[in-house]
Amino acid sequence: QKEVEQNSGPLSVPEGAIASLNCTYSDRGSQSFFWYRQYSGKSPELIMFIYSNGDKEDGRFTAQLNKASQYVSLLIRDSQPSDSATYLCAVDPSDMDSNYQLIWGAGTKLIIKP
Amino acid sequence: GAGVSQSPSNKVTEKGKDVELRCDPISGHTALYWYRQSLGQGLEFLIYFQGNSAPDKSGLPSDRFSAERTGGSVSTLTIQRTQQEDSAVYLCASSRTGVYNEQFFGPGTRLTVL
Numbered sequence: 001q002k003e004v005e006q007n008s009g010p011l012s013v014p015e016g017a018i019a020s021l022n023c024t025y026s027d028r029g030s031q032s033f034f035w036y037r038q039y040s041g042k043s044p045e046l047i048m049f050i051y052s053n054g055d056k057e058d059g060r061f062t063a064q065l066n067k068a069s070q071y072v073s074l075l076i077r078d079s080q081p082s083d084s085a086t087y088l089c090a091v092d093p094s095d096m097d098s099n100y101q102l103i104w105g106a107g108t109k110l111i112i113k114p
Numbered sequence: 115g116a117g118v119s120q121s122p123s124n125k126v127t128e129k130g131k132d133v134e135l136r137c138d139p140i141s142g143h144t145a146l147y148w149y150r151q152s153l154g155q156g157l158e159f160l161i162y163f164q165g166n167s168a169p170d171k172s173g174l175p176s177d178r179f180s181a182e183r184t185g186g187s188v189s190t191l192t193i194q195r196t197q198q199e200d201s202a203v204y205l206c207a208s209s210r211t212g213v214y215n216e217q218f219f220g221p222g223t224r225l226t227v228l
């Protein structure tokens with residue numbers, strides 16, 4: 001069974017520091033990877049996606065993908081209290097067995113302390 | 115453009131009643147997903163529609179749950195004879211599928227069964 005694993009947290013990070021969120025996945029053939037942010041009481045919001053090995057930067061966010069080691073990370077630089085949320089990792093196995101659905105991690109709760 | 119919309123935003127019902135939840139996906143998105151999220155928990159997949167193909171109903175928790183998608187657009191999730199354990203936030207998402215499979219979520223419907 002295809003799985004996506006995340007540390008549930010909470011991960012507590014001081015304001016201004018770098019928050020590092022990690023996600024591992026079981027299906028080596030997975031093709032694309034997504035990070036969603038979910039504020040309490042709100043629906044998930046797509047913040048980053050990555051398809052190729054290496055780093056992808058967007059503002060204060062950097063997604064890192066290592067397909068050989070089967071992990072994907074999200075770095076948040078200069079963390080702000082407004083970054084406090086649950087971060088969901090989702091993986092697209094891109095195969096017919098999964099019926100083209102995303103496999104979701106349970107999420108990591110991030111708390112940025114002022 | 116317009117995002118995914120869901121209605122109602124909140125629904126309070128009595129145990130044993132039937133409820134209908136509506137989702138209007140992003141225009142042009144062929145895939146539509148329903149998820150359930152209980153308080154403090156991750157996403158629970160319910161059902162997936164892709165174009166004119168038969169839906170993937172593998173996540174529906176019981177035969178009290180059903181869903182349809184008319185004309186490849188709007189979807190309705192129906193819960194018959196609601197139970198207290200059905201109380202949760204019901205989220206709808208849509209995606210283009212194909213090469214890029216990022217899902218975009220609606221605001222959700224919070225269902226409370228008394």
